Amino acid sequence: MDRRAPLSKDALELVAHRFAVLSEPMRLRLIHALFGGEMSVNALVGETGGTQANISRHLQVLAQANVLARRKDGLQVFYSIADPSIFRLCDLVCGSLEKQFSRKAGAFTGNASR
Amino acid sequence: MDRRAPLSKDALELVAHRFAVLSEPMRLRLIHALFGGEMSVNALVGETGGTQANISRHLQVLAQANVLARRKDGLQVFYSIADPSIFRLCDLVCGSLEKQFSRKAGAFTGNASR
DNA sequence: CCTATTTATGAGCATATCCACATATACTTG
DNA sequence: CAAGTATATGTGGATATGCTCATAAATAGG
Numbered sequence: 001m002d003r004r005a006p007l008s009k010d011a012l013e014l015v016a017h018r019f020a021v022l023s024e025p026m027r028l029r030l031i032h033a034l035f036g037g038e039m040s041v042n043a044l045v046g047e048t049g050g051t052q053a054n055i056s057r058h059l060q061v062l063a064q065a066n067v068l069a070r071r072k073d074g075l076q077v078f079y080s081i082a083d084p085s086i087f088r089l090c091d092l093v094c095g096s097l098e099k100q101f102s103r104k105a106g107a108f109t110g111n112a113s114r
Numbered sequence: 115m116d117r118r119a120p121l122s123k124d125a126l127e128l129v130a131h132r133f134a135v136l137s138e139p140m141r142l143r144l145i146h147a148l149f150g151g152e153m154s155v156n157a158l159v160g161e162t163g164g165t166q167a168n169i170s171r172h173l174q175v176l177a178q179a180n181v182l183a184r185r186k187d188g189l190q191v192f193y194s195i196a197d198p199s200i201f202r203l204c205d206l207v208c209g210s211l212e213k214q215f216s217r218k219a220g221a222f223t224g225n226a227s228r
Numbered sequence: 229c230c231t232a233t234t235t236a237t238g239a240g241c242a243t244a245t246c247c248a249c250a251t252a253t254a255c256t257t258g
Numbered sequence: 259c260a261a262g263t264a265t266a267t268g269t270g271g272a273t274a275t276g277c278t279c280a281t282a283a284a285t286a287g288g
Contacts, residue, residue, distance in 0.1 A: 020137035
C-alpha cells in the first residue's frame with residue numbers, strides 16, 4: 001500500500017461526497033431521529049419540524065448515499081439507518097469537538113454507542 | 115442523556131461544519147499528504163498540483179476547524195494534522211465505502227492506521 | 229533600503245446547495 | 259372511478275462555495 005499513491009480522483013470524490021452528505025444540520029437531525037429505529041417520512045417531518053418537501057429531499061440524498069435504507073409499505077415509506085459506521089462516525093466527531101470546547105457539542109451522539 | 119433532546123441547533127451546526135470541512139477532494143488530498151508529517155505550503159502545492167492561492171485558502175479552512183495546526187518558521191508556514199481523530203474518521207469512511215463497492219475507494223487511508 | 233521569496237487575501241465569476249411553493253405520483257378506501 | 263393521504267419532484271430564488279488572477283503582507287538576504 002503506497003502511502004503516496006495518486007489517490008485516484010474517483011476515490012477522493014467518493015470520500016468527499018460521503019462527508020458532504022453528512023454536512024447538513026437537517027440531515028444530521030434526521031439521522032439522529034433514526035437512531036431509535038425506522039420511521040416514516042411523516043413521522044420524521046413531525047419529529048424534525050421541517051417541511052415535507054425538504055425532508056423528502058434530504059432523505060433521498062441520504063438513501064442514495066446508502067446511509068439510509070428505504071422500505072415502502074402501502075402509502076408510507078420507512079427510512080432506517082443502513083450504514084452502521086454512522087454511529088461511530090458521529091461518536092468520533094462529537095468526541096473530537098468535545099475536546100475542543102470542553103462544553104456543548106455533546107448532544108448529538110445521544111446514546112448512540114452500540 | 116435523553117436521546118430525544120432538542121439537539122441544540124448549535125451542536126448540530128458544529129458537527130455539520132466539521133463534516134463540511136472534510137467534504138472537498140482537495141482538502142482530503144492535503145490531509146492525506148500530511149499523513150506523513152508536517153509540510154510547508156509550497157511543498158503541499160507541489161504535492162497536490164493545486165495553485166498556491168487555492169491551497170492556502172484550503173489550509174486556512176482546515177486550520178480554523180482545528181483539523182490542522184499551523185507553525186510559522188521564517189518565511190515558511192508548516193501545517194500538520196492537529197486532530198488525530200481524522201485518522202480513524204478516514205478509516206471508517208473508507209471501510210464503509212469499500213463494503214459498498216467491493217473494489218476501488220480504498221486508496222485514501224494509505225497506512226493511516228495508528 | 230531594495231529585492232526576492234513565501235504565504236495570505238481581495239474581487240469576481242461560475243457552480244452548487246438549500247429552501248419553499250406548487251404540483252405530480254402512488255396507493256388505499258369507499 | 260372518485261377522493262383522500264403519503265411521498266416525491268419541478269421550478270425558481272437566495273445564499274454559499276470553490277476557483278483564478280492580481281496584489282498585499284511578512285520576512286530574509288545582500
